[in-house]
Amino acid sequence: MKKTTKKWLALSMMVTLAGALAGCGTNGDNSAETALGNSQAAEPIKIVVGTGTQFPNVCFIDENGKLTGYDVELVREIDNRLEDYEFEFQTLEFTNLLLSLETKKIDMVAHEMEKNPEREAKYLFNKEPYSHWKNKVAVAKSNDTVQTIDDLKGKKVLTTATSAQAIILEKYNKENNNAIEIVYQNGGANDTIQQVLTGRVEAFLSADFTLPLIDPNGDLKLVGPPLSESNTLFMFRKDDAEQQKLADRVDDAIKEIKADGTLKKLSEQWLGADYTTSEVQ
16 A cells, blocks of 8 residues: 555545534534544554665665665565555665664664674564575685685775674674774775775675675675575664564565565565575574
8 A cells, every 4th residue: 555545545534534523513422533533543653764875776876866776665565565654764874774773763774684693682673584695705706815704814804884794703803813904984885896806905795695786797706605694684673662563563564575476576676586585584
C-alpha cells in the first residue's frame, strides 16, 4: 500500500466518521467522537531511516539525483506493506549513523549492517536477515604476496571507523600485538581502489558482493578464507518498547517480501546475484 493510499484511507475514514458525528445530535452518545479520535490516532507513525550515499548499488545518489540502491528500495518496499508506519530517509555519513540512532535523530539504520557481539551489546537488530556476505582481504590483482590476513602484518590496511571490517581488524590487532597498521578513512571517501593500486595501503577488507560494485574494472581480487560470515539486518535502539515493535513489524514485512520473491529480485537487480539466503543465523 503506497503512502498516498494510506493517507487517502485515513482521510476517507475521517470524512465518514465526521458525518456520523454530525448525525448523532446531542443526545450524549459520544461513540462517533470516540471513533473519530481512534481514527486520528491510527495515522501512520513516521519513522526516520538513516542511510548513506556512498555505497554503490546499496545506498547512493543516481545520475538523476535520486537516493536509491538495494537497502533503499527494500525500505521503500517495506513502507508499501506496513500501513501503520510511514518511512522517510535521512542521509548521513556512515560514521554518524549509530550516534544518530542513539541520540534519536533517526529511528532505524539501513546500511548493510552486520550483527556482531560488539554491536549486539549496544543495539537492537531485527531478526529476519535481508542479505548475507563474507568478508575477505582485498588486494591488487597483481599482488601474490598476500594470501591471508596474517600476510598483512607490518602493512597498512584501509578501513572505515565503526565498520564491521574495522572491528575485525581491531580484534586481530588486539590478539596479535597491533601487527597491522590500520589506516582509517571517513565513510564518504571514494578513493579506496586507488589507494591500493598506488601502494599507499596494501589492502582493505571487503564483502564478497561489495567488491565488484566498488571495483567495476576488476583491478582487485579477494584472497584467503572468509574472516567473517554474517547476515545483514536493520538496527534500532535497544531496550525501547516502541523500537522493538517496529523491528517486529519490519520482520513481518521482510518475511512477505521474501516469500513472494521480491527480495530475490531486488538482490539480483542491485547486487548482481541472489545474496538473500544463508545458513548463518
